[in-house]
Amino acid sequence: MFTVSINCFAEWREQARTLLMRGVTPKSISWQHDKQSALVFDDGIDFMSLPVLYQSLSIPKAFITMAEKVACCRDDSRWALLYSLAWRILFENRDLMSIEVDSQVVKALRMRKAVGRDIHKMEAFVRFRLIDSQCSNYGDYFSAEDEYYVAWFEPDHLILPIAVTFFIKRFTNMSWSILTPDGCAHWNQSSVMFTEGIHKRPDIDDSIEVLWLTYYSNIFNPARVKIKAMQSEMPKKYWVNLPEAPLIKTLMRNAGHQVDAMLEGASTQPWHKTKKSTFVMAAQKKMQAHTTKNTS
């Protein structure tokens, strides 16, 4: 049994290639997630000394794209699963990934879906806050003249390195940091830097946030309360980091009264100001004449 320690997808890919070329079966490898990558082997066999059985192995690109996402899944079985799938694609069926009822394929696709959803939710729910004075935590990586935004997010999976691309493309000309417990990403408008994760949400105020809360409260239609539909898309676990979430309770509580008031006081007399306005009356008359002429 070989024990292979790796800590990221690139390492898995490298080691998996070496092992596949030597025809090492999935069953004889134990994959470990570790900071230090290493190949350990039992029975005194030097792994690299095994003969190379397959000089050139080509794996479909679609598999690599999928594997890269699966690799972000916070699930210890992912490396073994990916190796086993790679093995089967190479030596059993090149179209394996199309058989979406195969148990291993189903498992990998579920992991990819979970990671994809997590990335999508991160793109949606990260909230940047503008920092007044330049934060010195990251030294001179940032220019003191630029506006600097900071966000805190807690992803389910290890997605930061992949998810950060979206933010770079969208906020290229802004300086920002996204802080997460697993790692932090910093963008200074020209390059990205990763640092160790932090474990507590930073305490930052942003004066624009009150406008966001105003918008959130007013775009809500109290006559259409569908709280389950809301929660299926924005589960409670995200609420802790969303500035608008504390409003939900109040909006729900007041919705009933608001609708009752609308229904009871349903129809009112036309507004006197409109009737008195000769400008409005004349304009309406003109438009209505035009309409009747065109439609008759």
Next chain:
Amino acid sequence: MNIQRKLSILADAAKYDASCASSGSNNKNSRNGKGVGSTSSGMGICHSYTPDGRCISLLKVLLTNFCLYDCSYCINRASSSVERARFTADEVVQLTLDFYKRNYIEGLFLSSGIIQSSDYTMEQLVNVAKSLRKDHDFRGYIHLKTIPDASPELLRMAGVYADRLSINIELPSEHSIIRFAPEKNPITIHKSMGQLKSHIDESKEDRKKSKKIRSDGRNTKAKASRFIFSPAGQSTQMIVGADDSNDMTILSTADQLYGRYQMRRVYYSAYSPIQNASAALPAKAPPLVREHRLYQADWLLRFYGFTVDEITEPHSEQNGMLDLDVDPKLAWAIQHRDLFPVDINRAPREMLLRIPGIGAISVQKIIRARKFRALRYGDLTKLGLSLKKVAPFVQTHDYNSSNRLLERADLKQYFMSSESPQMSLFG
């Protein structure tokens, strides 16, 4: 009036427009630009959800809710005593950028009450979009509500800056438009939709041509046309339940709009009670289940190969209204039991799409997988399908007991119990 007060009035005034989509534009990002923003040709992003279950993707506001029109169903109609406000173009631009930079939104959905004249109002809307694009190199999503009476030149300008344009059809029949929106003109609405379509088509044609020139290797100096007129196309909205049009009329109108103008979306908006409502309209809770069934029917029209007649035919005895108890695909299947069960391993795509409980994506998966091996009944769960839903309608090598279910007189009741979790959404 401060900006916060204006925002509360002008967001409140905008919420009856159902669309908040930011999908299906072209791919843009800020890498070679000066500002912020990106859009994609695929899915948009919903940055938040309000307790009405609707997504917040765009900053959806009116430039002003002063309005000369007096459309009965509208909270902003001239005779409503609702509080009025007006943003300056700069205020909207700044608000959009401030929200965007904090990742609250995908962009702006700007509409307006009609003030002074249609052209004047349209010009104000275009100016906001122009400033975002030109002064701030904003590359996020912009949806402009287009005023049908505005001049052709202004409509063209709108499509230069916006990702999407929309003109609301408002009500399902011409008769209703004339009755409830006396200042609107059904003919102008259609004419302007037609104009937008031809601009969209022309810009597509131009790009095709310039691509061809490039690939021919001839005339390499000709600058490739990168310009796309309203890359996310056009959409429209119909209010449901304000007039007495039935679902058959609504779906026929939608079908025509899709066919004639290649609408990306027709939105159905259940008429929702408003403050100071006009006496001409029903004062009752919005018909949300009906709205939901219309969306399901709309999906069947666009992605499942159904025709309006097929969808509404089972309901011809119910005054052309869809069944509220079960979804329209299931209602159709119950009426056409002779076509089932369908063999999962042999049926053509068109027939798979007709099986209740199987969506278009699952159909893709079935077709891919069955090329390599015969699917068993148990495999359907692995594809994420509910066996209870599909059981009466499918057949595999190891499963064919569905006939008994299919023959049940109370087949609809069998499903209503399984649909209950969905129904409770509207509870």
